[in-house]
Amino acid sequence: MSDIAVNLADVHARxxxxxxxxxxxxxxxxxxxxxxxxxxxxxxxxxAAGQCHFGENKQQEAEWKxxxxxxxxxxxxxxxxxxxxxxxxxxxFSMIHSIDSxxxxxxxxxxxxxxxxFPKVFLQVNLAGELSKAxxxxxxxxxxxxxxxxxxxxxIQGLMTVPPVSEQPEKSRHWFAxxxxxxxxxxxxxxxxxxxxxxxxxxxxxxxxxxxxxHVRVGSAIFGGRDYGLTxxx
Ligand SMILES: *Cc1c(COP(=O)(O)O)cnc(C)c1O
Numbered sequence: 001m002s003d004i005a006v007n008l009a010d011v012h013a014r015x016x017x018x019x020x021x022x023x024x025x026x027x028x029x030x031x032x033x034x035x036x037x038x039x040x041x042x043x044x045x046x047x048a049a050g051q052c053h054f055g056e057n058k059q060q061e062a063e064w065k066x067x068x069x070x071x072x073x074x075x076x077x078x079x080x081x082x083x084x085x086x087x088x089x090x091x092x093f094s095m096i097h098s099i100d101s102x103x104x105x106x107x108x109x110x111x112x113x114x115x116x117x118f119p120k121v122f123l124q125v126n127l128a129g130e131l132s133k134a135x136x137x138x139x140x141x142x143x144x145x146x147x148x149x150x151x152x153x154x155x156i157q158g159l160m161t162v163p164p165v166s167e168q169p170e171k172s173r174h175w176f177a178x179x180x181x182x183x184x185x186x187x188x189x190x191x192x193x194x195x196x197x198x199x200x201x202x203x204x205x206x207x208x209x210x211x212x213x214x215h216v217r218v219g220s221a222i223f224g225g226r227d228y229g230l231t232x233x234x
């Protein structure tokens with residue numbers, strides 16, 4: 001087996017253990033292999049080992065990489081999305097995890113109308129209020145909710161978050177639990193369905209699953225360390 005296949009098997013074992021611990025089913029968790037900075041060959045090796053969902057965070061990088069990969073790969077956009085990239089991103093990706101403002105949501109909805117599509121999206125929440133990160137605050141999400149629900153082209157799957165960076169994975173638990181609580185409250189008080197929670201990365205995906213993650217975004221635990229030189233060309 002390739003290193004990537006070995007790493008994938010290990011990640012699946014850990015996902016299984018976390019599901020067992022939390023009483024959830026492995027079928028309820030989608031593993032997204034985050035291939036940013038890695039080559040199409042890395043994607044193809046993971047695909048050969050059974051991995052179908054991949055994550056990218058930059059439109060320009062996805063543009064060269066996606067055509068070099070199997071067409072049945074499901075691509076997830078997980079990076080900060082600039083308005084001028086939405087038109088290109090929409091047809092390339094099956095889900096966008098990073099709708100981080102009402103303005104971006106509304107613009108994406110307009111373009112979806114024009115393109116005749118119904119994009120699946122997550123609303124990104126910045127629970128810790130970090131200035132370095134994008135996302136709705138909990139307050140903004142509540143106050144924007146009626147307008148967000150009026151965006152008839154967006155199929156809102158649920159919420160996404162990236163907790164503050166920490167050396168200790170256990171520190172993320174508080175934020176993951178917070179995202180789940182916010183989701184539960186929104187569902188109950190606004191009578192909407194938000195089935196999905198996109199949370200957890202290489203260091204803390206087990207904890208995220210214990211707290212209810214349905215989509216984990218795992219890069220380095222599958223592909224190894226990153227060389228950011230690879231982002232602009234194959
Ligand atoms: C890079 C990235 C990941 C994956 O990070 P790893 O630590 O390599 O697993 C997950 N989510 C987002 C938003 C990212 O940008």
